[in-house]
Amino acid sequence: MRGGAVEPRKYAWIVPGRLAVSERPGGAGRSHSRARRAGELEWWRAQGVRAIVSGLRTRHCLAEYVDADFIVRWHPLTDPGQARREMPDLVEAVRGLLDAEPEGAVLVHCDMANEWLAAVDASLRTSLGLARSRRAALRAAAADGLPVGSLAASIVGLPASAAA
Numbered sequence: 001m002r003g004g005a006v007e008p009r010k011y012a013w014i015v016p017g018r019l020a021v022s023e024r025p026g027g028a029g030r031s032h033s034r035a036r037r038a039g040e041l042e043w044w045r046a047q048g049v050r051a052i053v054s055g056l057r058t059r060h061c062l063a064e065y066v067d068a069d070f071i072v073r074w075h076p077l078t079d080p081g082q083a084r085r086e087m088p089d090l091v092e093a094v095r096g097l098l099d100a101e102p103e104g105a106v107l108v109h110c111d112m113a114n115e116w117l118a119a120v121d122a123s124l125r126t127s128l129g130l131a132r133s134r135r136a137a138l139r140a141a142a143a144d145g146l147p148v149g150s151l152a153a154s155i156v157g158l159p160a161s162a163a164a
Contacts, residue, residue, distance in 0.1 A: 005046055006039030010113035012144035014124055017048055018098060021108050021121045021144070024056065028112040037061065041068050050104030051097040053090060055120055056111055071097060077116055083155045090120065091127040118146035119155035126156070134158050 011022035025044065026037025041064075044052075051071035054062060057078050065072045075090035077083040090108070097106045108124065110116040121144060122137035124130070131137035134156045142148040150160035 004039060005043040006036060007043050008040045010145070012121065012146070014121060014130065014144075015128075018105050019094065019108070019124065019128075020044075020047075020049070020105065021117055021124070021146075023113045023117070024054075024061065024109050024111050025052075025107075026061070037064065038068075041065070041070070044105075044107055045070075048103075048105040049107045050101045051106045053094055053097065053106060053108045055090060055109065055116065071101070073097065077110065077120075080151060080154050083116070083119065084157060087119070087123045087155065088127070091123055094124060095128070113146055115147055115149055115151040116155070118142070118144075118148045118152040121146055122148075122152065122156050 008022050011020055013020045025040040026032045026034065052065050053073045053075060055075055055077045057076050059074060062072050062074055073093045075086060075093060094106055094108060108120055110120060118141040121141040122134060125137040125140055126134055131140055138148050138152060138156065153160055
C-alpha cells in the first residue's frame with residue numbers, strides 16, 4: 001500500500017463530524033498493517049479527528065498516534081467487570097476532548113468492531129444524552145453495524161436478555 005488516505009473498513013459516526021467509533025486504525029489483531037494504519041490515520045485527520053481514545057488492553061499504537069500529532073488518551077478495557085466500572089472514565093475523557101477541541105473530532109477505538117466497541121458506542125450515546133435508555137443505545141450500536149450480544153449488554157449494565 002502506498003501513501004495516501006485510506007478509509008477505515010469498520011467505523012461509525014455517533015455524532016457526524018465530531019465523534020466516531022472504530023476498530024483499531026490499521027486493522028485488528030494479527031491482520032494489523034502499519035501501512036494501513038498510516039493511511040487510516042491520514043483519513044481520520046482529513047475527517048477532522050484531532051484526538052484518539054484507545055480502549056485497547058495494551059498500549060499498542062499510542063506512540064504512533066502521538067507522533068502523528070493526535071491528542072491521545074488510553075482507557076484500557078480488560079474484562080467486562082472492569083469495563084463496566086471504567087466506562088464512565090472513558091466517557092468523561094471523550095467529553096473533555098470534545099469540549100477542548102470544539103472544531104475537531106474524537107475517535108474512540110477498540111481492537112475490533114465487536115461487542116466491546118458496541119458497548120463503548122452505547123455508553124457514549126447514553127452518557128452524552130443521545131439515547132433515551134441503555135437498550136435504545138444498544139439498538140443504535142447495532143444499527144451502526146456493531147454486533148450486540150450478552151457481552152455488550154453486560155458491560156452497559158443490562159441483563160443478557162436485553163441484547164435481543
